[in-house]
Amino acid sequence: MPQARRKVPFSGKAKKQQLQAKKQNKTLLLSNPSSVPSNDTYNDQINAYMAVNYQPTKSRGRSDGNRYALKFYRESNEELKMKKEEAFKSLNPVSEKEMEIDPTDYFPKDISFPQRPPWDFNMTAAALDAQEQKYFREYIQTLQNSPHWKDMSYFELNLETWRQLWRVLEMCDILLLIVDVRYAGMMFPPSLYEYIVNDQKKNMILVLNKIDLVPASVVAGWKDFLTDKYPGLRVVYFTSCPGYNLAGGSSDKGGLQVRRRKGRQRMCAEGATKILEACKDIVRNEVDLSAWEKKIKEETNVEFEDDETEVGETIYEKVDTTYYTHEKYKNGVLTIGCVGQPNVGKSSLMNAIMGKKVVSVSRTPGHTKHFQTICLTTGVRLCDCPGLVFPSKVPRSIQILMGSYPIAQLREPYTAIRYLAERLDLPRLLRIEHPENDDTWSPRDICDGWAKKRGYLTAKAARLDTYRAANSILRMALDGSLCLWLRPPKFTEKREKYEECQEIKYIKWVQALTNENVADTPSDSGTEVSSPNDDSQESDDDSDEQTEIANKFAALAGDD
Known part of the structure; x- marks a missing residue:
């Protein structure tokens, strides 16, 4: 047998x-x-x-x-x-003028984001799904046939994720678009503004997040440019790291900037106040926002643990919102939709507004999988949409630095290293020596130098682990340790105007810095860097001058 x-x-x-x-x-x-x-x-x-x-596929009976x-x-x-x-070719440093970018160069008028096709309540779920699938296929095909296709960068190709955006846009009364101020012009899709403001007749608030990482003059410059180009757009400032949530000195002995977050933190009252004021200006007296204002005042000095998580009735996962008709301020509740690209800080912003951790936070793009509805007060609810990469011509190297693509899954990181090294003096900031004792640097040389300094070696051959070093540098850039920021158009010409404008005091207020000349405020040189966990870099003694910080919730109480 x-x-x-x-x-x-x-x-x-x-x-x-x-x-x-x-x-x-x-x-x-x-x-x-x-x-x-x-x-x-x-x-x-x-x-x-x-x-x-x-x-990996989950157990049987659970969602995919x-x-x-x-x-x-x-x-x-x-x-x-x-x-x-x-990656082996020499770097070509660019001038500060070349670091000015115009958003219209990256978002052509004939490139829009996928918008939900028309539907009605008589359609079955299967018919609606088929219609949306067909629309999305045709949308992608149209982009592939456009003259911009060869220059287009990464953008979301998952219809399910776009459906989450459609639900949030339908539900919200006000759209809160969050962008990283370092790359504000490349994260603001004009097509979304046109759809919300002109087509849907809703209001949009643009939040310039992470303003603690850039000079106040650059923040003021971006607000001036965006409000002038997009009428009716309200721009507010925010940071989840105000001065009172930071600990220790502002720089180490090498002159590098250091930012350490406290274990126990306080609600970011200043940024939350600016968002509240913008909402009050929009809703007027149609919605009672007094509970929100009271919440901010009560939690101004309350500390909470950074790893505290609120569960239970606070977070609601909306399983099925296929059929939804928008009703403005339904039941006297203001619905605020939070939208933005991955890693702009949407979840951190929502946690900061709430005064406690209600949304899971991760540095990995795509961490938020589906939109979540969070009750801020009885009259205000927030809808957190998954991070979305909109169609654009933003170079992929910048998308990597913005955090739109997971650094750990990069197949080739050296293009992004080149873009960063041509705008920041990385050899000086990282204090690395040329691996071949040469005067000319290339992206590979910088990665090899950093690998040599950090001791990154391959497991088998014990060669310099260049790829790991590149990932390390890119993560430092994403976190703001190596801080690159891009300027709005004509910023160099108007620098003095922005440095002396009235907006500076509001920016400093949101940052919670009482001294306008504090040491931890980034300079306009564009070469700020935090200490990259190097054993040879030590922090200042307690006797060194410390940044004067305070929570000035009532500082603008008398201002208009």
Whole structure:
């Protein structure tokens, strides 16, 4: 009797390849299995997409955790090879004038974001799903046929994630668009402004977040530019790291900026107050916001643990909002939708407004999978939308620095390192020596120098781990340790105007800094850096001059 074939050992490498193949099969967005002509075409379609933050399949009976995974087009092997060769070429430092950017250059008028197709209550869920699927396929096809396609960067390819945006836009009375002030012009899609303000006749508030990382004059410059270009747009300032939530000195002995967050923190009252004032100006007396104002005053000096998590009735996951008709200030409740790209600080902002942790926070793009409704008070609720990368012509290297793409999953990090090194003096800031004792630096030289200083070596051959060093530098840039910021148009010409304008005092107030010349305020040189956990870098003694900080909630009580 013939015996069954003996099982062949299954290596770890083969298992890894099998898992990768399964992931690729799940990333196919636009293909229709019933119309696949050949295996070669099918494989080409699969390889064109890649899922970000893919999670192992959950247990039976639970929802698919990858339903809202970020999806982007995959770079070809030829593109990767070319970029890796470019990493060996010398850096070409750019002037400060070249660091001014005009948002209209990156968001052409004929490039818009996917908007929900018309629907009515007579449609079944299946019909609605089919209609939206068809619309999204046609939308992607239109972009592929546009002249901008070859210059377009990463943008969201998951229809489920766009559906979350559609739900939030339908529910909200006011849209809160959060951007990282360092890259404000590249995170503000004009098509979203046109849709909300002109088409939907709703109000939009733009939040310039992380203002503690840039000079106050740059913040004022961005507000002046955006309010002038987009009529009716309200711009407010915010930071989840005001002065009273920071501990220790403002710089180390090497002159590098150091920011350490306290374990126990207080509600960011200043930023929350500016958002409240903007909402009060919009709703007038149609909604009672006194409870929100009272909440801010009561929690101004209350400290909370950074890892405290509020659970239970505070967070509600909206499972099905397919059929929803907007009713302004329904039941006397103001609904504020929070939208922004990944890593702009939406969840941190919501936690700061609440005065306690109600939304999970992560540095990984796509951490928020579905929108969440959070009751701020009985008359105000917040809707947190997953981070979305809008279609644009923003260079991919800048998208990586902005945090739109997970650094750990980069196939080629050196293009982003080049962009950063040509605008910041990385050898001086990182205090690294050239690995070959040369005077000319390339992106690979900087990564090798940092790997040598940090002791990053490969496991087998003990060579310099250049890739790990590149990831480390990019994470420092994302966190604001290596702080690059881009300027609005004509900022160099108007620098003195912005440095002396009235807005400066409001910016300092939101930062909670009482001394306008404090040491931890970033300078306009664009070369601020925090200590990158180097053992050779020590903080100042307690006798050194400390930044004077205070919570001045009532400082503007008498101002208009």
